[in-house]
Amino acid sequence: MQATTSSTPAVQLPGRRPLLTRKGWGAFFAALLAVCALAPLLNLWVPPDSAFHLSDYAVALLGKIMCYAICALAMDLIWGYTGILSLGHGLFFALGGYVMGMYLMRQIGTEGNYGSELPDFMVFLDWKELPWHWMLSDSFVATLILIVAVPGLLAFVFGWFAFRSRIKGVYFAIITQALTYAAMLLFFRNETGFGGNNGFTDFKRILGQPLATQEMRMLLFVLTGCTLLGFFLLARWLVRSKFGRVLQAIRDAESRVMFSGYSPLPYKLTIWVISAMMCGVAGALYVPQVGIINPGEMSPAASIEIAVWAAVGGRGTLIGPIAGAFLVNGAKSWLTVVAPEFWLYFLGALFIAVTLFLPQGIAGMARKLRRSGGEARPLAGTQAEDRSPAAKEETRA
Amino acid sequence: MTPELMKAGTARFERHLEREAQRRAALTESGGRSAGYARHALAGEVDVTHGRILYLEDVHVSFDGFKAINGLNLDIAPGELRCIIGPNGAGKTTMMDIITGKTRPDKGTVFFGSTIDLLRHNEPQIAQLGIGRKFQKPTVFEQLSVFENLELALKTHKGVKHSMFFQLDSAQRDRLAEVLHTIHLAGSVGRMAGELSHGQKQWLEIGMLLMQDPKLLLLDEPVAGMTDEETARTAELFLRLKGKHSLMVVEHDMHFIRAISEKVTVLCDGSVLAEGTLDQVQADERVIEVYLGR
Ligand SMILES: Nc1ncnc2c1ncn2[C@@H]1O[C@H](COP(=O)(O)OP(=O)(O)OP(=O)(O)O)[C@@H](O)[C@H]1O
Numbered sequence: 054m055q056a057t058t059s060s061t062p063a064v065q066l067p068g069r070r071p072l073l074t075r076k077g078w079g080a081f082f083a084a085l086l087a088v089c090a091l092a093p094l095l096n097l098w099v100p101p102d103s104a105f106h107l108s109d110y111a112v113a114l115l116g117k118i119m120c121y122a123i124c125a126l127a128m129d130l131i132w133g134y135t136g137i138l139s140l141g142h143g144l145f146f147a148l149g150g151y152v153m154g155m156y157l158m159r160q161i162g163t164e165g166n167y168g169s170e171l172p173d174f175m176v177f178l179d180w181k182e183l184p185w186h187w188m189l190s191d192s193f194v195a196t197l198i199l200i201v202a203v204p205g206l207l208a209f210v211f212g213w214f215a216f217r218s219r220i221k222g223v224y225f226a227i228i229t230q231a232l233t234y235a236a237m238l239l240f241f242r243n244e245t246g247f248g249g250n251n252g253f254t255d256f257k258r259i260l261g262q263p264l265a266t267q268e269m270r271m272l273l274f275v276l277t278g279c280t281l282l283g284f285f286l287l288a289r290w291l292v293r294s295k296f297g298r299v300l301q302a303i304r305d306a307e308s309r310v311m312f313s314g315y316s317p318l319p320y321k322l323t324i325w326v327i328s329a330m331m332c333g334v335a336g337a338l339y340v341p342q343v344g345i346i347n348p349g350e351m352s353p354a355a356s357i358e359i360a361v362w363a364a365v366g367g368r369g370t371l372i373g374p375i376a377g378a379f380l381v382n383g384a385k386s387w388l389t390v391v392a393p394e395f396w397l398y399f400l401g402a403l404f405i406a407v408t409l410f411l412p413q414g415i416a417g418m419a420r421k422l423r424r425s426g427g428e429a430r431p432l433a434g435t436q437a438e439d440r441s442p443a444a445k446e447e448t449r450a
Numbered sequence: 451m452t453p454e455l456m457k458a459g460t461a462r463f464e465r466h467l468e469r470e471a472q473r474r475a476a477l478t479e480s481g482g483r484s485a486g487y488a489r490h491a492l493a494g495e496v497d498v499t500h501g502r503i504l505y506l507e508d509v510h511v512s513f514d515g516f517k518a519i520n521g522l523n524l525d526i527a528p529g530e531l532r533c534i535i536g537p538n539g540a541g542k543t544t545m546m547d548i549i550t551g552k553t554r555p556d557k558g559t560v561f562f563g564s565t566i567d568l569l570r571h572n573e574p575q576i577a578q579l580g581i582g583r584k585f586q587k588p589t590v591f592e593q594l595s596v597f598e599n600l601e602l603a604l605k606t607h608k609g610v611k612h613s614m615f616f617q618l619d620s621a622q623r624d625r626l627a628e629v630l631h632t633i634h635l636a637g638s639v640g641r642m643a644g645e646l647s648h649g650q651k652q653w654l655e656i657g658m659l660l661m662q663d664p665k666l667l668l669l670d671e672p673v674a675g676m677t678d679e680e681t682a683r684t685a686e687l688f689l690r691l692k693g694k695h696s697l698m699v700v701e702h703d704m705h706f707i708r709a710i711s712e713k714v715t716v717l718c719d720g721s722v723l724a725e726g727t728l729d730q731v732q733a734d735e736r737v738i739e740v741y742l743g744r
C-alpha cells in the first residue's frame with residue numbers, strides 16, 4: 054500500500070460532462086426546428102389538400118400533449134431523480150391553468166352573454182363586484198408572475214411542512230392526493246369564485262388578439278414547444294450538476310446524505326418547488342389551447358396519469374417521461390375515439406405491464422436494445438446509464 | 451416537532467434550570483469563576499484542550515421500555531484509536547446513532563470536544579462539525595459511480611446553490627485521486643457503486659469518510675465481509691489514520707482488533723463492562739461470562 058501521496062500515480066478521473074452529447078444537441082436542434090419552422094410551414098402554408106398538410110386537429114393535439122410532456126418532465130425531476138412520488142402534480146398544473154383562465158376571462162370584457170364587465174358566472178350568481186383574488190387578473194404581467202408564483206408558493210408551504218416532518222414514500226403520495234382532492238372540492242364550490250364545476254371557458258382573446266385564429270393557435274403551439282425544450286435543457290442542467298447527484302443520492306440513501314453533511318430538506322424543497330412551477334407553466338399554456346379549465350384537472354386520476362406517463366417513459370431519464378407523455382396520450386386520443394369505454398382499462402393494464410416487465414420504461418428498453426446493438430451512448434441517458442430508480446418504490450406505492 | 455423531541459427538550463431545559471440554580475448558589479463575588487487566562491472558543495473548532503474529543507456521560511436510551519443504552523460513560527482522546535467490542539445487542543450501533551444525532555438520548559450528556567454539545571445538533575450539522583460515520587450495513591449511493599460517491603462526500607459547502615454550480619478544483623481532484631488509491635478503487639472510478647463487491651463497498655464508504663476529512667471517525671463493523679487481505683489492508687489504513695484523526699471502531703473480528711487495538715472498551719447491555727488492552731479485557735471474568743454465557 055502506498056503510504057505517501059507523492060507516489061500516487063495519475064488516475065483517469067472523469068472530466069466535465071457536457072450538457073448534451075453532440076448527437077443530443079443534434080436531436081435537440083432538430084426538434085427545435087420542427088416545432089418553430091416545420092410545423093408552422095406545414096400547417097399554415099401547405100394547402101389543406103396536400104398530403105403534407107398538418108391539420109389543425111393535429112396541431113391542437115400535439116400542443117396539448119406537449120403541455121402534458123412538461124408535467125411528465127417535472128414529475129421525473131421529483132420522482133425519477135429524487136424518489137419522491139407526488140400524486141398531486143395535477144393541482145399545480147390546474148393552478149397555473151386557473152391563473153391563465155382568470156386572465157382570459159377578463160379579456161372577454163363585455164362580450165359575455167350578459168354583456169357585463171364581470172365574468173358570466175359571477176353575473177349568474179348575482180355578484181356585484183370582483184372578489185379580491187381576481188384583483189390582478191386583468192394584468193398580463195401579473196398573470197405571468199402568478200402562473201409560477203401560485204403553484205410555487207403552495208408547493209413551498211406544503212413541502213416545507215411535509216419534508217420537515219420527514220414524511221416519505223407512500224405517505225407523501227397519499228397526502229398529495231388528498232391535497233389535490235381537497236383543492237378540487239374547493240374549486241367546485243361556486244362561492245370560491247372559480248366558476249364552480251364549469252370552470253372557465255368561452256375565451257375570446259389573449260393580449261387583445263383573437264384566440265380562435267389558426268395563427269394564434271400556431272403561435273401557442275410554438276411557444277409550448279419552445280417551453281418544453283427549454284425546460285428539458287434546464288432539467289438536464291439540474292440533474293447533471295452536483296445538485297442533481299445529491300438528489301439521486303437522497304433517493305438511494307438519504308441517511309448517508311445526511312451523514313455526509315447535507316441537509317436534505319432544502320434540496321427536496323428546491324426541486325419540489327421547481328417541479329411545481331413547471332407544471333404551473335404547463336397548465337397556463339394548456340388553457341388557451343384547449344379553451345377550458347375546470348376542477349376536473351385537479352381530480353386524483355389526473356395526477357395519477359402524470360405519474361403513469363413518467364413510469365411508462367422511464368424514470369430518471371428526462372427524455373423517457375417526455376416520450377411517455379406522447380405515447381400514452383397519443384394512444385388515449387386514438388382509443389377514446391375508437392373504443393372510449395376501454396381507455397381506463399387500457400391505462401391500468403399499461404401501468405401494470407410497465408411495472409412488471411419494463412421497470413425502466415421505454416427509455417430503459419431502448420437503451421438495452423441500443424446496447425445490444427453495440428451503439429453509442431443514448432441522447433440524454435449519460436446520467437442515468439443503468440440506473441433503475443428505486444423499482445422497489447413502485448411496488449410500495 | 452415530535453412529542454418525544456418536545457419532551458426531551460423540556461427535560462433538558464429542566465436540567466438546565468437545576469444546574470443554573472446550583473451555579474447561582476455557588477456564586478462568589480467574582481461570579482464563581484477563578485482567575486484564568488482567556489481562551490477563545492472558536493465557532494466550529496473542536497476544543498480538545500481538555501484532552502477529550504468525545505465525551506459521553508450517563509447516557510440513557512430506551513426503545514419502548516427496553517433499555518438499549520443504560521448509563522453509558524465513555525470518552526475518547528484526540529488521535530486515539532478506540533476499539534469497541536461487545537455481544538450482539540450490546541448497544542454499539544445505538545451509541546453511534548446517539549453520537550451522530552440519529553437517536554436522541556432520554557438522558558445524558560454528549561460532547562464533541564469540550565465546547566460542542568452534540569445533542570443540540572442534527573445529523574448534517576454533526577457531520578459538518580467533523581464526525582464521520584460508516585454504517586454497519588455498507589451504505590453507498592448505488593446508482594452513482596465511485597467517483598460521484600466520493601465527490602459528494604467531499605468536504606465543501608453543502609448548500610443547494612453551491613451544489614448547482616460546483617466544479618471540482620485541481621486540489622480537490624488530487625485529493626479524490628489520493629483517496630481512490632488509498633481505498634484501492636482507482637481502477638473502478640467509473641463503475642456504479644452498486645456493482646462493487648461487499649468489501650469494496652465497505653472501502654468506498656470508508657473512502658467517503660476520508661473525503662469528509664472528519665476529526666472523529668465512527669466505524670461500525672468496517673471489515674465485515676472483507677477478505678483476509680482486504681482486512682489486513684484496512685488495519686494498515688486505520689493505523690495510518692490514527693494520530694491525525696480519532697477513530698472509534700466497532701468490530702466482532704478479534705484478529706482485526708488485535709491488529710489495531712491499543713485500548714478496548716467492552717460494551718454490554720448498554721453500558722461499559724470493562725476497559726483496557728485486549729489481553730486485559732479478555733482475561734476479565736465478567737467479559738468471559740457475557741461472551742460465553744450466551
Ligand atoms: N430503533 C430501535 N427500536 C427498537 N429497538 C432498537 C432500535 N435500535 C436498536 N434497538 C435494540 O437495541 C439493542 C441494541 O442494538 P444495537 O444495534 O445498538 O446493538 P449492537 O451492539 O450494534 O449489536 P450488533 O453487534 O448486532 O450490531 C438491540 O436489542 C436492538 O434490538
Ligand SMILES: [Mg+2]
Nearest residue numbers: 542543544586
Ligand atoms: Mg450494531
